[in-house]
Structure formats: C-alpha cells, structure tokens
Amino acid sequence: MTDAVITQRGLPAAAVTQRLSRDDWIMRAFVVLVGVWMFVVVLLPLYFMMSKSVQDPDGNFVGLANFREYFATPALSYSIHNSLYIAVISTIITVSLAFVYAYALTRSAMRAKGVFRVIALFPLLAPSLLPAISFVYLFGKQGVITWLLMGNSIYGPIGIVMGEVFYTFPHAMMILIVALATADARIYEAAISLGASKPRIFFTVTLPAIKYGLVSAVFVVFTLVITDFGIPKVIGGQFNVLAVDIYKQVIGQQNFEMGAVVSVVLLIPAVIAFVADRIVQRRQVALITSSSVPYQPKPSALFDRAMFAYCALIAFMILGILGMAVFASFVTFWPYNMSLSLNNYNFDVMDGGGWEAYWNSLRMAGYTALFGTIIIFTGAYMVEKVKGFRLARNVIQFLCMLPMAVPGMVLGLAYIFFFNHPDNPLGVIYGTMTILVIVTIAHFYTVSHLTAMTALKQMDPEFESVSASLKVPVLKTFLKVTVPVCLPAILDISIYLFVNAMTTVSAVIFLYAPETTLASIAALNMDDAGDVAPAAAMCTMIVLACAIVRVLHAAASHGLERTTQAWRKR
Amino acid sequence: MKQDAAIIGRAASGVSANEVEMKARRGMLPEERPEASREVYLRIENLTKKFGDFTALRDVSLDIYDGEFVCFLGPSGCGKTTLLRAIAGLDVQTSGRIEQAGRDISSLPASERDFGIVFQSYALFPNLKVKKNVAYGLENKGLGRQEIRARVAELLELVGLPDQGDKYPAQLSGGQQQRVALARALATSPGLLLLDEPLSALDAKVRAYLRHEIKALQAKLDVTTIMVTHDQEEALTMADRIVVMNHGVIEQVGTPEEIYRHPASPFVGDFIGSMNFLKGRVAGDGRVQIVNHTLETTNMPATVAPGTEVLVCIRPEDIVARNVDGRESNVMDATVHEMEFLGSFYRARLLPGGHASDAIQADFSINLVKDLGVREGGSLRVWLPADRLIVFQER
Ligand SMILES: Nc1ncnc2c1ncn2[C@@H]1O[C@H](COP(=O)(O)OP(=O)(O)OP(=O)(O)O)[C@@H](O)[C@H]1O
Ligand SMILES: [Mg+2]
Numbered sequence: 001m002t003d004a005v006i007t008q009r010g011l012p013a014a015a016v017t018q019r020l021s022r023d024d025w026i027m028r029a030f031v032v033l034v035g036v037w038m039f040v041v042v043l044l045p046l047y048f049m050m051s052k053s054v055q056d057p058d059g060n061f062v063g064l065a066n067f068r069e070y071f072a073t074p075a076l077s078y079s080i081h082n083s084l085y086i087a088v089i090s091t092i093i094t095v096s097l098a099f100v101y102a103y104a105l106t107r108s109a110m111r112a113k114g115v116f117r118v119i120a121l122f123p124l125l126a127p128s129l130l131p132a133i134s135f136v137y138l139f140g141k142q143g144v145i146t147w148l149l150m151g152n153s154i155y156g157p158i159g160i161v162m163g164e165v166f167y168t169f170p171h172a173m174m175i176l177i178v179a180l181a182t183a184d185a186r187i188y189e190a191a192i193s194l195g196a197s198k199p200r201i202f203f204t205v206t207l208p209a210i211k212y213g214l215v216s217a218v219f220v221v222f223t224l225v226i227t228d229f230g231i232p233k234v235i236g237g238q239f240n241v242l243a244v245d246i247y248k249q250v251i252g253q254q255n256f257e258m259g260a261v262v263s264v265v266l267l268i269p270a271v272i273a274f275v276a277d278r279i280v281q282r283r284q285v286a287l288i289t290s291s292s293v294p295y296q297p298k299p300s301a302l303f304d305r306a307m308f309a310y311c312a313l314i315a316f317m318i319l320g321i322l323g324m325a326v327f328a329s330f331v332t333f334w335p336y337n338m339s340l341s342l343n344n345y346n347f348d349v350m351d352g353g354g355w356e357a358y359w360n361s362l363r364m365a366g367y368t369a370l371f372g373t374i375i376i377f378t379g380a381y382m383v384e385k386v387k388g389f390r391l392a393r394n395v396i397q398f399l400c401m402l403p404m405a406v407p408g409m410v411l412g413l414a415y416i417f418f419f420n421h422p423d424n425p426l427g428v429i430y431g432t433m434t435i436l437v438i439v440t441i442a443h444f445y446t447v448s449h450l451t452a453m454t455a456l457k458q459m460d461p462e463f464e465s466v467s468a469s470l471k472v473p474v475l476k477t478f479l480k481v482t483v484p485v486c487l488p489a490i491l492d493i494s495i496y497l498f499v500n501a502m503t504t505v506s507a508v509i510f511l512y513a514p515e516t517t518l519a520s521i522a523a524l525n526m527d528d529a530g531d532v533a534p535a536a537a538m539c540t541m542i543v544l545a546c547a548i549v550r551v552l553h554a555a556a557s558h559g560l561e562r563t564t565q566a567w568r569k570r
Numbered sequence: 571m572k573q574d575a576a577i578i579g580r581a582a583s584g585v586s587a588n589e590v591e592m593k594a595r596r597g598m599l600p601e602e603r604p605e606a607s608r609e610v611y612l613r614i615e616n617l618t619k620k621f622g623d624f625t626a627l628r629d630v631s632l633d634i635y636d637g638e639f640v641c642f643l644g645p646s647g648c649g650k651t652t653l654l655r656a657i658a659g660l661d662v663q664t665s666g667r668i669e670q671a672g673r674d675i676s677s678l679p680a681s682e683r684d685f686g687i688v689f690q691s692y693a694l695f696p697n698l699k700v701k702k703n704v705a706y707g708l709e710n711k712g713l714g715r716q717e718i719r720a721r722v723a724e725l726l727e728l729v730g731l732p733d734q735g736d737k738y739p740a741q742l743s744g745g746q747q748q749r750v751a752l753a754r755a756l757a758t759s760p761g762l763l764l765l766d767e768p769l770s771a772l773d774a775k776v777r778a779y780l781r782h783e784i785k786a787l788q789a790k791l792d793v794t795t796i797m798v799t800h801d802q803e804e805a806l807t808m809a810d811r812i813v814v815m816n817h818g819v820i821e822q823v824g825t826p827e828e829i830y831r832h833p834a835s836p837f838v839g840d841f842i843g844s845m846n847f848l849k850g851r852v853a854g855d856g857r858v859q860i861v862n863h864t865l866e867t868t869n870m871p872a873t874v875a876p877g878t879e880v881l882v883c884i885r886p887e888d889i890v891a892r893n894v895d896g897r898e899s900n901v902m903d904a905t906v907h908e909m910e911f912l913g914s915f916y917r918a919r920l921l922p923g924g925h926a927s928d929a930i931q932a933d934f935s936i937n938l939v940k941d942l943g944v945r946e947g948g949s950l951r952v953w954l955p956a957d958r959l960i961v962f963q964e965r
Contacts, residue, residue: 014665015664015665016662016663016664016665016666016676016677017662017677018659018662018677018678018679019677019678019679019682020679021679021680021681021682022681023679023681024679460689460691460693462689462691462693463693463695465658465660465680465687465689465693466687466689466693466706466754467706468660468679468680468681469658469680469681469683469685469686469687469707469755469760470686470706470707470710470754470757470758471681471707471710471711471758472706472707472709472710473710476710480695480698481695481697481698484697485695485696485697564697566738566740566741567696567697567738567739567740567741568696568740
C-alpha cells in the first residue's frame with residue numbers, strides 16, 4: 001500500500017472533474033430552459049425594439065436619424081421635460097407623505113394601526129386609471145369639489161401628480177415600513193440614555209438608519225411614475241409625457257420607428273433609477289444584523305394623537321378617491337340624473353369589449369398567476385441550486401433583474417416588433433391570450449423572482465446534499481420539501497402576479513386583439529370614448545376581483561399558518 | 571513539507587500491537603479485532619482542494635479501515651469540512667484520488683457514492699414528520715410500505731426515539747433532532763457514515779450523553795464513520811483514531827493515546843491538551859540542556875546532532891513533585907511563582923532559572939499541594955521523567 005503512494009508521488013496531480021449525475025443534467029436542462037425563456041421573452045424583443053429605433057419604415061439602417069428628428073421636434077422632445085417634472089414632483093410628495101405615515105405605523109403607539117395599514121394598500125388593487133377617473137368626478141368641470149383647485153384645471157400636471165401620488169403611495173409606504181421596522185432598538189436606548197433630545201435622535205439616529213430605505217423608495221416611486229401610462233392618458237389633457245407619446249406614435253400615427261425612439265428615451269431614466277436602486281439595496285442588506293432588537297414605541301398622548309389625525313386624513317383621502325369612482329359607477333347619469341342604478345355595468349351595450357373583457361381579464365390573471373408562479377419559482381430554484389454552471393447562472397440572474405428596468409409600454413412595443421415579425425415562427429401567438437400571459441409574466445418577473453430567491457435562501461442549503469446522499473432525485477425533494485416549505489412565498493408570488501395582471505394596462509395595450517380585450521383596456525377605451533361612468537364601473541369590477549382574491553389569499557395564508565404551525569418555527 | 575504530511579499520515583496509520591492493547595484496556599470495542607487484519611475501506615491519495623488561489627487541502631493522504639471511527643480534528647478553517655465534503659462528493663477535490671471499498675469514486679457525483687451524512691444543522695425536512703424523515707431514503711428503494719414501516723420503527727428504536735415518529739422536527743429538542751438525523755442517515759445502511767460537527771449545536775450535558783450514544787451505536791453497527799470536530803475532548807473520547815489537521819495538511823494520525831502521548835509535532839502537542847515548550851540544545855546522546863539543567867530523554871529524534879537547537883516539551887501533569895528526593899537525574903529546583911486554582915487541581919508556574927521567561931507549568935493535585943505545602947514564593951524540587959520529555963527539532 002505504501003508502494004502505491006510512492007509511485008503516485010512525483011507525478012503531476014491530475015485534475016479531477018466530477019461526473020455529472022442525472023440530477024445535475026436535469027437541473028442544467030432546466031437552467032438552460034429558463035435562460036432560453038428569458039432570452040425570448042425579454043432580451044430578444046428589446047433588441048428588436050432598439051434596432052427598430054435606428055431603422056426607417058422599410059427596415060433600412062438609418063443610424064441616429066430618427067433620434068435627430070425626435071430632438072428636432074419640440075412637440076415630442078418636450079415630453080422628456082414633462083415626464084421628469086411630473087416624476088420629481090410626485091416622488092417628493094409621495095415619499096414625504098408615505099414617510100410620515102410609515103413613521104406613525106412603526107414609531108407611534110396610536111390605535112388602529114392595522115386598519116390604517118390595510119387602507120394604505122388599497123391603491124394596489126386598482127388600475128392606475130382609477131384615481132384619474134375619480135379626479136375627473138371630484139375636480140372636473142362638473143366636479144364635486146372643483147372649487148378647491150381655485151380655477152386650475154385638473155386636466156394636466158395637477159391631475160397627473162395627484163393620481164400618481166395615490167397610485168405609488170403604498171409602494172413607498174411598504175419600503176419605508178420595512179426600513180423603519182428593522183431599525184435596532186438598542187441604538188435608540190443608547191441615544192436616550194445619552195440624553196439626546198427627540199429632534200436630535202430623529203436626525204442623528206432615525207434618518208441615517210433608514211437612508212437606504214428612503215433612497216430605495218425614491219427610486220421605486222420615480223420609476224413607477226415616469227413609466228406610468230394610465231393616469232396621464234386619462235387626465236393628462238394636452239400635457240404630454242413619454243409613456244403616452246409612445247402610445248400616440250404607435251396607435252395614433254402608426255409611426256413605429258418614432259415609438260421605438262421614445263421607448264429608448266424612456267428606457268434611460270428607468271434603467272438609471274433601477275441600477276441606482278440595486279446598488280443601494282446591496283448596501284442595505286449588510287446593515288441588518290440578526291441580533292437586532294425590534295423597537296417598541298412608547299405611548300405619548302400628544303404625538304400619538306397627532307399621528308392618528310394624520311393617518312386618518314390620508315386614509316380618508318384614499319377611501320374617498322376609491323369611493324368616488326365606485327359611487328360614480330352607480331350614478332345613472334352624472335350630474336343630471338343622480339339616482340343610483342346598475343346602468344353603467346351594462347358593458348355589453350358599450351364599446352370597449354363588454355363583459356367579455358372582464359372574463360378575459362380574470363382568465364388572463366389566473367393563467368398568469370398559475371403559469372407565472374410555476375415558471376418563476378421553479379426557475380429560481382434551479383438557478384439557485386444547480387451545481388457549477390456559473391456563467392449561465394450569472395447571465396440568467398441578470399436577465400431576471402432586467403424586466404424591472406423596462407417600462408411596460410416599452411416591453412409591449414418590443415413584443416410587437418418581435419412577435420409580429422413576419423419571419424418569427426413564434427408569431428402564431430400574436431393576438432392570442434398566450435402572448436398577453438407571457439408579456440405579463442415577463443413584465444412582473446423581477447419582484448416575483450426576488451421573492452422566490454429570498455425564500456430559497458432561507459432554506460437549509462444541505463437539503464439537496466442529504467437528498468443526494470439518500471439517492472432521492474432532486475425533483476422529488478423539490479416537490480416534497482422545497483415547495484411545501486416555501487408555500488407562503490409561492491402564494492405571495494401568485495397573488496402579486498394575479499393582482500398586477502388584473503390592473504396592468506401598459507404592457508398589454510399594444511398586444512390585445514378584439515377577442516382578447518382586457519378589463520383595464522376596456523376601461524381605458526370607454527373613458528376615451530367619453531363613457532367615463534362605465535369606465536369607473538369596470539375599474540370597480542377590477543378592484544372587486546382583486547379584493548376578493550386578496551381576501552382569499554389572506555384566508556389561505558392564515559389557514560396554511562394554522563395547519564403548518566406544528567412544523568414552522570416554534 | 572508535502573511529503574512529510576503523507577509520510578506522517580501513512581506511518582501513523584500502520585497499526586501497532588500497542589494500539590490494540592490500549593483499546594482493549596479502554597474496553598471500547600467489545601469484539602475487538604486487530605485493525606491490522608481489517609481491510610482498508612477508504613483510501614485517500616494526494617488529495618488537493620483549491621478555492622481559487624487558496625489551497626484548503628494540500629496533498630492529503632489517508633487510509634481508513636473498515637468499521638473504524640475516525641475523527642478529523644483541527645482548528646477552525648483547517649480544512650476538515652472540506653475533506654469530508656470531498657469524500658462525500660459534495661464539493662469535489664481539485665486533484666487526487668479517493669477509493670471506497672476498492673472502487674475508485676474520485677469523480678463520482680454524490681448521488682452515486684455510498685454514504686450517509688449528518689450536518690451540523692441536521693438539515694431535517696421541517697415539513698415531514700420524524701418517521702417520514704427517516705423513511706425518506708427508503709421510499710425510493712422499491713420497498714413495500716410494511717417493510718419501510720418496520721425499518722423506520724427499528725431505526726427509531728435504535729436511536730432511542732421509539733415513540734417520536736409522529737412529531738415534526740421542530741417539536742423535538744436539539745439532541746432528539748440530532749438522533750433523527752442520524753437515523754435518517756443510517757436508514758439505507760450506508761457503508762460510510764459522515765458526521766460534520768454533529769454535536770456542536772448542543773449544550774454540554776446533552777453533548778456528553780450523545781457522544782457515548784453515537785459511539786455505542788457505531789460500534790454496534792460496525793459502520794465506518796468519520797466525524798469532524800474541533801473539540802479535542804470529543805475526539806479523544808470517541809475516536810478509534812484521530813486525524814489531526816492544520817492549514818490543509820494532516821499533522822498526525824493515530825489513536826487518542828498516541829496523539830496525546832507522542833505528538834508528532836509541536837502543533838499537535840499544543841492543540842491537544844496543554845504542553846510546556848522550552849527552548850533547549852542537544853547536549854549529547856539522549857540528553858538535552860534547558861535553562862541551567864541537563865536532562866535525559868528517551869524521545870530524542872534520531873537525526874539531531876549535538877548542539878542543535880531544539881524544543882523540549884512536557885505536559886503539565888507529567889511533572890512529578892512527590893518522592894523526588896533520591897533521584898539522580900532530571901531533577902530541578904524551582905521557585906513557585908504563581909498558583910492558579912482550577913477546581914480539581916492547581917496549575918503552578920515554576921521558575922527553575924529564576925526568570926519569568928523560563929516558566930514551566932505543572933499541574934498538582936489538591937492533596938499534593940497540601941501534603942508538600944506548595945505555596946506561591948516557596949521552592950520545590952520536581953522530577954521531569956525522561957520518557958515524558960519530548961524533543962522536536964526547531965524548524
Ligand atoms: N466555498 C469556499 N470558497 C472559498 N474558500 C472556502 C470555501 N469553503 C471553505 N473555504 C476555505 O477553506 C478553508 C477550510 O474550510 P473548512 O470549512 O474545511 O474548515 P473547517 O476545518 O471545517 O473549519 P470549521 O471548524 O470552522 O468548520 C477555510 O479557510 C475556508 O475559508
Ligand atoms: Mg467545518
């Protein structure tokens with residue numbers, strides 16, 4: 001036996017490559033599939049869109065001629081200014097309002113925190129055109145409280161900013177609540193014991209601790225506003241913004257090249273905000289330590305009452321805006337016949353798509369939730385757990401982050417160029433339900449993917465090792481252990497996809513066919529045709545579906561928690 | 571350096587009659603068979619593992635015999651887990667060969683190797699009941715329901731948890747979870763059991779109890795077992811042989827007694843137990859000079875020439891203070907500089923030359939301290955037995 005060693009010694013050591021097991025092959029196949037999928041549903045369409053921006057209508061390369069034309073046309077390029085203006089103002093207002101609201105929910109001892117929290121999330125259930133429609137009823141020419149605007153018109157920047165604040169408020173609030181809730185109580189105790197005054201603590205402890213959350217909220221709101229289409233479409237009047245310009249160029253003028261140019265222009269701020277946000281978030285992760293002690297607010301009569309009053313006011317406005325649209329949908333003929341009826345719900349007698357559109361939306365949202373969750377969670381698992389394959393993993397991780405940076409309008413237009421290309425065999429899905437489902441999954445991929453990743457990273461990394469040692473196929477362990485353990489995250493992903501599929505307008509507006517009209521698009525089209533009350537009614541139906549699904553989700557989560565509490569953490 | 575590690579590994583793995591005798595004395599293996607007659611079950615040859623530029627394992631060679639309980643012992647980051655994971659095929663080595671039961675498994679994926687494993691985290695499936703966890707590897711082997719149920723019952727019995735099958739892992743204590751993980755790893759009757767710090771997450775009492783349990787279970791099943799630990803007490807009490815590792819190489823392989831009594835390097839002596847290290851010089855055949863004394867030793871390396879600087883080592887508990895009068899050699903007069911009470915004994919710092927830099931630590935029982943009137947500032951004559959003085963050539 002010693003001989004063997006001696007003969008071996010001196011020889012150059014041969015590198016060992018591990019043979020791939022069946023599981024390794026299976027996982028790699030999945031990873032490749034995910035890669036191909038992301039390539040086809042995100043990267044290739046974007047490439048087609050970008051190349052369109054440097055072509056003439058016949059497909060000849062014209063360099064930057066389209067861009068030169070764009071910047072030489074003030075009517076077009078002035079939208080850049082408008083979009084940035086709206087985005088900056090809306091971001092400042094939303095983040096300020098949401099900060100105080102989140103501060104009240106985490107740092108005060110006021111009553112009804114749970115109720116306030118739920119109310120603040122209501123805007124998530126509505127398509128973005130709902131607040132715009134409400135504002136027409138509240139502040140329009142025959143509005144309920146038009147006098148509040150003191151002669152200013154709601155159609156234009158004022159209306160857009162107000163709508164955007166409503167629509168982005170819950171996003172900012174959620175980020176800020178997380179940031180405020182993870183702050184370490186021990187730092188406050190230390191500050192108080194050092195005799196620091198309240199304002200001093202706020203500026204030296206609170207603000208620095210949540211600065212990453214604050215910055216993140218700013219970027220998220222900015223991106224949402226600058227890419228939003230629904231609100232400026234309904235209430236923007238003559239005030240042009242980039243997202244609406246894309247729509248006008250493509251649908252109104254059939255000028256696809258100019259649509260592509262505006263898309264590229266819109267892509268730039270969105271990508272910058274996205275990259276900045278990623279950098280900030282990466283830093284933030286390192287800040288949270290597992291030994292942090294959560295902060296317990298102490299009652300303080302004056303402060304708590306002030307905070308309660310503030311939250312009540314905000315909640316009242318949210319409910320008011322939501323309620324206005326709902327109420328208007330039941331009014332027979334505003335403002336001449338204020339009696340209540342269901343006339344406006346008679347969608348089938350109106351242009352826009354009828355009830356069919358609503359059922360389409362439910363189907364589309366259902367498919368998106370079902371297939372999207374399966375694709376996204378399985379994909380995340382394979383990318384996270386595959387052995388080796390580093391390059392493919394990194395590329396796919398990047399591709400999974402990309403959709404967040406791509407505005408829905410841009411993605412939708414990119415899909416036209418790619419899937420409607422005469423040489424594309426995938427063109428068969430153009431104009432079908434399938435393409436609507438695919439574009440929606442792609443559009444909302446990133447957040448879902450990150451949710452899945454977070455859940456997967458919390459699992460013991462040795463489950464797969466144990467499973468391999470017991471010769472159990474990895475797919476079996478995936479189904480028997482990973483999926484059940486991650487079920488809460490899986491439910492979160494599916495509800496997120498469902499609600500967004502119900503409310504989205506931007507990505508699908510270029511891709512629906514007459515027989516696949518969706519509820520949100522029908523609402524938009526009815527509003528366009530002057531049928532504002534039926535549009536409000538359709539929005540109400542969307543909110544209703546989202547709310548029901550939310551309640552079901554809450555019940556399912558609760559039930560799940562009860563039945564699995566035996567094995568979840570004690 | 572490279573070769574040394576391999577040679578030490580090999581040399582020490584050749585089993586002496588002495589080892590068998592000692593093991594019989596410890597009474598750990600009732601049906602003792604001399605390891606020499608056992609087959610090599612796992613053979614590791616020239617294993618190297620690199621993480622980028624960093625070499626976590628450097629040309630490691632080791633033989634493990636059938637039915638043996640081997641501990642990988644070493645400080646944090648020395649490569650114990652890396653070696654274990656290479657054996658399992660979970661993180662394959664950069665180069666080198668591994669042979670298990672005569673089969674070259676060097677490049678096989680983990681799922682085609684034959685081992686059961688218990689991780690520090692246990693990695694129990696939280697959503698499956700204990701019995702389902704234990705049955706996890708059995709369900710895939712085409713066994714009938716009845717058979718599986720019987721085997722699971724048998725295994726739970728074996729690890730002392732016969733009526734915990736219907737609980738979820740989270741409903742068990744840490745020690746119980748550990749035993750479930752063990753039962754799961756043993757369910758498919760693997761030829762090799764790998765344990766990565768299986769006891770480190772438990773409190774001291776449970777740990778001491780489980781040490782005994784695991785050892786008894788292993789002996790009963792006669793399954794070749796490798797356990798990673800950085801706890802020397804665990805290794806000394808459980809292992810048939812200990813593999814001491816440091817900086818990605820094997821420093822020494824041997825029975826607990828060999829490792830303790832005859833450390834192959836200053837590192838081993840220092841890492842396991844306590845050790846005095848005294849600078850000295852070879853004074854001739856079997857003689858070394860330290861401070862102002864010339865001492866005899868039976869542990870002189872063969873190759874050192876007189877005048878060579880060496881490290882002379884002795885364990886604190888090997889220093890004798892009783893019945894010293896009348897001895898001719900290896901006797902020292904020292905001042906007792908400090909005494910530290912450590913519960914069952916005193917640790918004294920003796921100054922044979924009067925300088926604090928030459929201090930020697932010695933452990934004295936409470937009785938001895940009382941009988942001889944040892945006190946701080948007093949003087950004391952001690953004897954350093956020649957067979958307890960170990961000499962290392964300074965490198
Ligand atoms: N995946 C990896 N990438 C880079 N370096 C690694 C990796 N895994 C281990 N190492 C390094 O290899 C060395 C040996 O690691 P290993 O986990 O084997 O140590 P260990 O002896 O098990 O220590 P411990 O007692 O702390 O568990 C360490 O220095 C570690 O930092
Ligand atoms: Mg380790």
